[in-house]
Amino acid sequence: MSAIFLLIGASLLVAVGFLALFVWAVRSGQYEDTVTPSMRMVVDDDGAVPGGQHGASVQRKDSSNNLE
Amino acid sequence: MNRFEDAEGGETLEGTTIAGVEASPELSCAHCGDPCRESDPKLGEKYFCCHGCLTVYRMLTEHKLGNYYQLNAQPGLSLRQHSGSEKFEFLDDPETARRLLDFSDGKLARVQLYVPQVYCSSCIWLLENLYRLQPAVLESKVDFVKKEIAISFREDKLTLRELVELLASLGYTPSLTLDTTEKKPDRRIGRRLLLQTGLAGFAFANIMLLSFPDYLDTVGAIGSEFTRFFGVVSLVLATPVFLYSAADFFKTAWGSLRRRQMHLDVPISLGIIALFARSIYDIVTATGTGFLDSMSGLVFFLLIGRIIQTRTYRALSFDRDYKSYFPLYVTRVSGDTTQQVAATNVTVGDRIAVRNGELVVADAILISSEASIDYSFVSGEAEPVRRKSGDLVYAGGRVSGDRVELEVVKDVSQSYLVSLWNSQQFKRERESKASQLAESVARYFTAGVLLLAAITFAAWFPQGLNSALLTATAVLIVACPCALALTIPFTYGTAMQVMGARELYLRNQGVVEGLAKADTIVFDKTGTLTVGGSGGVEFEGEALTARERHLIKSLALQSIHPMSRQIVEMLDHATASIPQGVTENPGRGILGRVANVEVKIGSREWIGTEPGNAADAAPESGGEAWVTFDGVIRGRFVMRSQVRPDVGQSLSTMRNTHSLWLLSGDGDREKARFTDYFEDDKLIFRQSPQQKLDFMDRLRSGGKRLIMLGDGLNDAGALAASDVGIAVSDRVASFTPASDAILAGESLWRMPAFIGLSKRAIKIVVAGFIISFVYNFVGLYFAVTGQLSPLLAAILMPLSSVTVVGFAVAATRLAAKREGLI
Numbered sequence: 076m077s078a079i080f081l082l083i084g085a086s087l088l089v090a091v092g093f094l095a096l097f098v099w100a101v102r103s104g105q106y107e108d109t110v111t112p113s114m115r116m117v118v119d120d121d122g123a124v125p126g127g128q129h130g131a132s133v134q135r136k137d138s139s140n141n142l143e
Numbered sequence: 144m145n146r147f148e149d150a151e152g153g154e155t156l157e158g159t160t161i162a163g164v165e166a167s168p169e170l171s172c173a174h175c176g177d178p179c180r181e182s183d184p185k186l187g188e189k190y191f192c193c194h195g196c197l198t199v200y201r202m203l204t205e206h207k208l209g210n211y212y213q214l215n216a217q218p219g220l221s222l223r224q225h226s227g228s229e230k231f232e233f234l235d236d237p238e239t240a241r242r243l244l245d246f247s248d249g250k251l252a253r254v255q256l257y258v259p260q261v262y263c264s265s266c267i268w269l270l271e272n273l274y275r276l277q278p279a280v281l282e283s284k285v286d287f288v289k290k291e292i293a294i295s296f297r298e299d300k301l302t303l304r305e306l307v308e309l310l311a312s313l314g315y316t317p318s319l320t321l322d323t324t325e326k327k328p329d330r331r332i333g334r335r336l337l338l339q340t341g342l343a344g345f346a347f348a349n350i351m352l353l354s355f356p357d358y359l360d361t362v363g364a365i366g367s368e369f370t371r372f373f374g375v376v377s378l379v380l381a382t383p384v385f386l387y388s389a390a391d392f393f394k395t396a397w398g399s400l401r402r403r404q405m406h407l408d409v410p411i412s413l414g415i416i417a418l419f420a421r422s423i424y425d426i427v428t429a430t431g432t433g434f435l436d437s438m439s440g441l442v443f444f445l446l447i448g449r450i451i452q453t454r455t456y457r458a459l460s461f462d463r464d465y466k467s468y469f470p471l472y473v474t475r476v477s478g479d480t481t482q483q484v485a486a487t488n489v490t491v492g493d494r495i496a497v498r499n500g501e502l503v504v505a506d507a508i509l510i511s512s513e514a515s516i517d518y519s520f521v522s523g524e525a526e527p528v529r530r531k532s533g534d535l536v537y538a539g540g541r542v543s544g545d546r547v548e549l550e551v552v553k554d555v556s557q558s559y560l561v562s563l564w565n566s567q568q569f570k571r572e573r574e575s576k577a578s579q580l581a582e583s584v585a586r587y588f589t590a591g592v593l594l595l596a597a598i599t600f601a602a603w604f605p606q607g608l609n610s611a612l613l614t615a616t617a618v619l620i621v622a623c624p625c626a627l628a629l630t631i632p633f634t635y636g637t638a639m640q641v642m643g644a645r646e647l648y649l650r651n652q653g654v655v656e657g658l659a660k661a662d663t664i665v666f667d668k669t670g671t672l673t674v675g676g677s678g679g680v681e682f683e684g685e686a687l688t689a690r691e692r693h694l695i696k697s698l699a700l701q702s703i704h705p706m707s708r709q710i711v712e713m714l715d716h717a718t719a720s721i722p723q724g725v726t727e728n729p730g731r732g733i734l735g736r737v738a739n740v741e742v743k744i745g746s747r748e749w750i751g752t753e754p755g756n757a758a759d760a761a762p763e764s765g766g767e768a769w770v771t772f773d774g775v776i777r778g779r780f781v782m783r784s785q786v787r788p789d790v791g792q793s794l795s796t797m798r799n800t801h802s803l804w805l806l807s808g809d810g811d812r813e814k815a816r817f818t819d820y821f822e823d824d825k826l827i828f829r830q831s832p833q834q835k836l837d838f839m840d841r842l843r844s845g846g847k848r849l850i851m852l853g854d855g856l857n858d859a860g861a862l863a864a865s866d867v868g869i870a871v872s873d874r875v876a877s878f879t880p881a882s883d884a885i886l887a888g889e890s891l892w893r894m895p896a897f898i899g900l901s902k903r904a905i906k907i908v909v910a911g912f913i914i915s916f917v918y919n920f921v922g923l924y925f926a927v928t929g930q931l932s933p934l935l936a937a938i939l940m941p942l943s944s945v946t947v948v949g950f951a952v953a954a955t956r957l958a959a960k961r962e963g964l965i
Binding site: 087090093094097098101102104106107108110111114 | 288342
């Protein structure tokens, strides 16, 4: 039965790891702007857009509706 | 085109133009898409409308940023309007730079700038690749919603001025206004709430898992050593929740107690403390596992409610004053030299030069012979007014057309608008609009719970102090008004969300109650009920043929004047081509050759018509534009201010339930149009901003609850003096005075539905309170009789919260459907 102590300890350790990740994510400001990253990801680092202009034209509309 | 796009950028025009020049797409600017002529600058096969665009194109391709043009066709901002016109010498002033920079240590600096021109993914990509254009830029990050860019750069290699000039040369001129240098809001508050919630959720889930063996063990199969171990681990997990996550509830509760008020956080804090203390007792004395899962869950749910409550519209600002619009620096002219001085340092007698699109910062006399001043920012009037040499121009007017010179006659702080703004009445603190409903419930609720706990304690005292304490704390635990506290944020939050989708943006949740309780609605006229322009332009004269429409549209496309845009919009289905030899005479008209016809569109003086004919009398309100073909007058376009569509219907509806007033700064020549909707003595004209404010105060001291709908800074005082001030705007994201809510002009007709939804929301809150009371009573039965087990609490408390939240959201959405809002 004493294995349970070990297992619970291990599971808590993992959980605390995730909590630490969450704290890091909040501290680095990832929850402050949730719109721009979604637009950034459609553009590759070299500036190419997968799927041509389609993705970009969707974003033009974005500018009107996202006030949050 | 939609009104969200800032008119300051060239994009509105650009979009129209792209649509209009389908006839010859090969002659559009490769950078911005504006139409070009054969004579325009050329690079290889590509044409450009101006050298500014060509320069940017060359710069981007040289730095291998040419993919910019593959993200969107012609994504660039037209530089024809403002290439080289901006001067940023004032940024060399160390004091200004210091105030603008967020951080600076002599080597590295960080600055945050507002760039209204950001409108698509290409903009983000280009601005975030600034480091390729300028190696001294270390990182640039765009916030698309706020249209802000945060840049870190090497201060020793690049000055702030050079950085801003780089942005301006790309067409992304940062907007530097008086409040740019003021302190920016602290982001840490939002982060703290998120961290508190995350921690509570983490503890809630883990303690729940640890509690399960105990809950499921009905025969005592797990040994006491495990129970003890689980208890201790739970306590370790729950302590940070108590100390950190729940801290703000304690603070609010303590603060309200000291002010001898009863906030809902008082019974909540009482419940949390009872839960924690009781759990420690249980665990330490090994009499049980405690209620720590219930406590963490409670705090978690409450914090989620608080997040919902503080959610607001990031892109909107409800606190604007003149400082958000006034430029930081102005150009002072002395003799032949010009010099940039801080706007606040301009003194009487100074000569200032103001360019197209810039604001006049102080009341001044016009020196140049003529100027066209756009007061839309002050009064909401869309049409620019003409001023002649020697006329007084009020601060806040925007110059459109040529650069003009003015002589300042009043200091900035003494100018009409600013002094009005700074007067004590305008500055009046907004009353805290916290929910009054919650407060009155909290008062009785807390008293009742304390009384019940005392009675329980007394009743159990004969059985011993210990069991009396245990049952009394059980009462406090189970009576904790968690579900009650969640009703309001979720009901009002849902209502706010629904209204936001219909373009009424509330500042906070308290405004919902204000809307529901109002009995009087006061309207401004110009810009609120009526709108100059939208759909209001019509042609007077013999009907235009398809060819004539073509001629007019082709020329009108070349101008950014609001009138031209209205004409283009009206001639929606007409074809267009590129005219030759276009000359625009700002404030007067535009001239060009289309298909070998000389077309002129412009003012009556410029065209040279003979006044006197009754039909030719200048229109009552709004502007006019005459059209000639080869010098022969064809007729005129008239821009009439119109009552917004469908608003008449809503006014008639609201008249049955509210008393309606019209409060206008204009003369009463349009009075007849409103007598159908307003009682005769409730139509009030010729009101100055101060009179409007006084009028609102009088109504209010008469016990009325007011909603004021207005636009422009001249209504700012009246908006502040009302219970709910709603700023009506056709460009929601740009110009609005301080207010409780921002409403898109075209949604004005929905006001009865918005008010209806608010009234229903209050009823839903009351129903939610009743549901949570039922749960409380069930729990109290077990508590008073001494049967409240941790398992029961762990089921009952989340269940009541989930029920109430589900009910609040579903009922509010149903109510919105009934009101026709979804």
